[in-house]
Amino acid sequence: MPQYRHHILVCQGTGCLSSGSTGVLNSLTSEVRSQGLKQQVRVVKSGCFGFCMQGPVMIVYPEGVFYTQVQPDDVPEIVSSHLKQGKVVERLLFKDPETHKPVQEFDDILFFKRQKRLVLKNCGAINPENIEEYIAQDGYFALAKAVTEMTPEQVIEEVKKSGLRGRGGGGFPTGRKWEFAKGAEGEPKYVICNADEGDPGAFMDRSILEGDPHAVLEAMCIAGYAIGSHQGYVYVRAEYPVAVSRLEIAISQAREKGLLGERLFGTDFFFDIDIRLGAGAFVCGEETSLIRSIQGLRGEPRPRPPFPAKEGLWGRPTLINNVETLANIPQIIRHDGDWFASIGTERSKGxxxxxxxxxxxxxxxxxxxxxxxxxxxxxxxxxxxxxxxxxxxxxxxxxxxxxxxxxxxxxxxxxxxxxxxxxxxxxxxxxxMDEDSCMVDVARFYLEFTRDESCGKCTPCRIGTKRMLEILTRITEGKGTEKDLNDLENLAQVVRENSLCGLGVSAPNPVLSTLRYFRQEYEAHIHDKYCPAGVCQKLLAYEIDPERCKACGLCRRECPTGAIKGAPKQPHHIEAEACAKCGVCLSKCPFKAISRGPGSRRPEPGLPAEVAAGGDEARVHPDSGSSLVH
Amino acid sequence: MDSVQELEEIRSRVLGEKPGRILISMGTCGLAAGANSTLEASRDELAKRKLTGWDIVQTGCLGLCDREPLLVVEKPGEARVVYYGVNDDRARQIIANHLVNNYIVGEWVLPSDEGTQTS
Incomplete structure (x- = not known):
């Protein structure tokens, strides 16, 4: 059996027959023979494709090219161009009047159009595991420019001019940091890339390392040249396995190409980079803890000064920059500082x-x-x-x-x-967060995070975050008192003013800011035992819809606290005082008669109604606490 | 590396003429959404159809993590088209329709106003 290179199916359905496919078929058979392709091309008569309005149609395999409205005159071109040279006859391809023409071009998609992608320029556009693709996007040209055309002072000058500030959170001017590191006495010096991204919900550093690792490596080389360092470390968390493996590939490719190592671009400058994995402690994003972690010590901060620029890794001058900060550097050098400074606002550039x-x-x-x-x-x-x-x-x-x-x-x-x-x-x-988010619960979530991540070295942070979390938990469980709010505020001040490092200093922020803007929600939890958003488990109310209840008694039997009352053929109801809010009834009801909601405000005994109310009236349940509805 | 010329040579070589490229976003978000099977299916489909000149580029995240797996088709001189939610079946159909037959599968193309809303 001969091995055919192409199979061509020519439709011989009624629709195509009437639009002239017999002529196309005959012409194709004779053209294949006359162009000497009989051994390589097999022409097959096929049934209807169901695309009769575009007939005569044919389909060429293996590619699967679908030609429409083919006339006998088109056949020689198909044979000589497609079958012989592998060039598809574009004009015979089907054109969809709707989707084909004004297509949603990548650059027209508003999601991308409304952005200004400098740092993310290459993310999603190049293969991060192929250094040549990065080079094709002008990669490593900034490094070449820096080491061959500029002095270290000029490099720092451009970075200062750009107005770039640290993207890790602090916002310290990057150029000044570089200047300090350059001016510091001591050898050797180190460059560290801080890739210990730990905030819940933040993943830009991971994306940059995954999508454009060479930009960070190039920037570290430039930083090394500027401050007089020959060794860099990327401190990245082990929880980012994709980022780590792409970094490893990037480093080895850069070494292979001679873009890391000795005599870069024929100069005397040399630089190398290694990876140090972190175990994912939040505090290790703090620079002094990070340095200790690289040294193999426990990740704990130390008081500053001295700053790492003076005494950093192994006591040597060390420059630490965040991933996103570094990813800006190659473009600043390739253009210039003024170009970068033209983007953004007066005090925040780029x-x-x-x-x-x-x-x-x-x-x-x-x-x-x-x-x-x-x-x-x-x-x-x-x-x-x-x-x-x-x-x-x-x-x-x-x-x-x-x-x-x-x-x-x-x-x-x-x-x-x-x-x-x-x-x-x-x-x-x-x-x-939308209207369904409870701000007290949000504050509690973040406090739980910082409590867990506190390294325990200093007392205000170790104990302060724990006590604040206890108070917040109490409030979300409906056990809070007015005094708790004062304690929370006082404690927040103490922790903020006395903690050793940024973790503790900033830990009270979510509490203070939710208290500032959503104090009435805290008060509703405390005074009314009511969670306006309907989030806090212990404050939710379960209700049975008497219309839907078939009095099957299932919920009554399952309720562990015996809070559900009812008799046969009578709609059941839940007694709020006895209810433990476990939710068993909700999951057991076959008629979906049980609902869970924020329930009603339950004022503290003796509290005047005006104080207890306030906030979202629409959520006050109509048949209870009616005295609160003003 | 001794000189800038070497960099320039690589740059012009990589940017040379090609029939086109398929870009698949393979950051953590894409991988989690199944970009690996999208990649496998695309490779398989290209091989099956003997579309040898096409490159498949594994890229990083484009930012639209919600619509992963994303697949971008680039043909020289034509619109760059972004497809979203590309599972292996969609990948095969995109290759058949878009690469081979120049028919853009509008249904799966990211609309131009995707991710936007007037407040």
């Missing part, structure tokens, strides 16, 4: 990557110029809040930051404006 998470349509990563409004980020890039819910707050800066509320929607996202309203830029994690 762009910022935000990781959108939570109650938002597009969870993902976006990059916008500094100074873009929160509204633009949430609605125009994030796609707004799903299910038509209302925006309530955005947590920026993760567990170290604070929340922005509706009144801040038009705030410009930059370092200083965020600090002014009690939040911070942080690493750029942004968690969006």
């Amino acid at each position: 762009t910022k990557v935000f990781a959108l998470a939570g109650k938002i349509h597009n969870t993902g990563l976006i990059e916008v110029p500094m100074g873009t409004s929160l509204r633009e980020v949430i609605y125009n890039l994030g796609g707004g809040i799903p299910k038509g819910k209302k925006f309530k707050a955005a947590q920026t800066g993760g567990p170290s930051g604070g929340c922005l509320t509706e009144e801040h929607l038009d705030i410009a996202l930059e370092y200083d404006s965020l600090l002014a309203v009690g939040s911070m830029m942080g690493s750029g994690g942004m968690i969006i």
Whole structure:
């Protein structure tokens, strides 16, 4: 049996026959023979493809090319061009009038169009495991420019001119950091890339390392050249396995190409980079803890000064920059500092990557110029809040930051404006909350995180976060008192002012900012034993819809506390005092007659009604606590 | 590496003419959404159809983690098209329709106003 290179199916259905496919078939058979392809091409008559309006049609395998409206005159071209040279006859391909023409071109997709992607330029556009693709996107040309055309002083000057500030959270001017490290006495010096991204909800550093690792390596080389260092370390958490393996590949490819190692670009400059894995402790993102961790010690901070720029890794001058900060460097050198400084606002230059998470349509990563409004980020890039819910707050800066509320929607996202309203830029994690989020619960979540991650070295942080968490838990369980709010505020001040490192100093931020903007929610939990968002388990109320209840008695039998009362053929009901909110009845009811909701406000005995009420009236249940509805 | 010329040579070689490229986002988000099977299916389908000139590029995250796996088709001189939610079956159909027959599968193309909303 001969091995055919192509099989061609020519439709011989009624539709195509009437549009002339017999002529096409005959012409094809004779053309294949006359062009000497009889041994390689097999022409097959086929049944109807169901695409009769575009007939006569034929399909060429193995590729599966589908030609429509083929006339006998077209056949010689198909044979000589497609069958002989492998070139598809484009003009005979089917054109869809709807989808084909004004197609949604990549650059027209508003999600991308509204961004300014500098740091993420290569993410999703090149193969991070192939150094040549990075080079094709002008990669390593900045390093070449720096070491062959510029002095270290000029490199630092450009970075200073750019106005770049640390993207890890602090916002310290990068150029000045480099200058300190260069001016520090001691040899050898080190460059560290801080890739210990730990904020819940932030993943821009991971994405950069995964999508464009060479940008970070190139930047570290440039930094090494500028400050006089010959060794760099990337401190990355082991929980980022994809990032780690791509970094490893990137480093070995850079060494192979001679872009790391001795005599870079024919100069005397040499630089190498190694990876150090972290075990994922949040505190190791703090630079002094990070340094100890690299040295093989327990990850704990030490008082500053001396700053790492003076006494860092193994007591030597060390420059530590965050991943995103570094990823900006090659472009600053390739263009110049002024170019970078033209983007952004007066005091915050360039762009910022935000990781959108939570109650938002597009969870993902976006990059916008500094100074873009929160509204633009949430609605125009994030796609707004799903299910038509209302925006309530955005947590920026993760567990170290604070929340922005509706009144801040038009705030410009930059370092200083965020600090002014009690939040911070942080690493750029942004968690969006809608009306169904309980702010007390949010504060409790972050406190639980910092309590877990506190290294325990200093007392204010170790004990303060624990006590604050206890108070918050109490409030969410409906056991809070007015005094708890005062204690919480006092404790927050103590922890903030006395902790050793940034972890403790910033740990109270989520509590303080939710207290500042959502105090009435705390009060509802404390005074009314009511969670307005219907989140806090212990404050939820279970109810039986008498219309739906068939009095089967299943819930009554399953209820562990005997809180459900009812008789045969009579709708059952739940006695609130006895209910343990376990939810068994909800899962057992075959008629979906049981619902869970925020329930009604239950005032503390003796509290005047006006104090106890306030807040969302619509959620007050109509048939109980009626004295509270004003 | 001794000189900038070497970098320039690599750059011009990589940027040379090709029939086109398929980019598959393979960051952690893409991998979690099943980009590996998208990749396998794409490779298999290209081989099956003997589309030898095409490159499959495994890239990082594009930022639209919610719509992963994302697959971008690049043909020189034509629109770059982003497909979303590309499982292995969709990948095969995209290759048959878009690469071979120049027919863009509109249904799975990321709409231009995706991820936007007027507040």
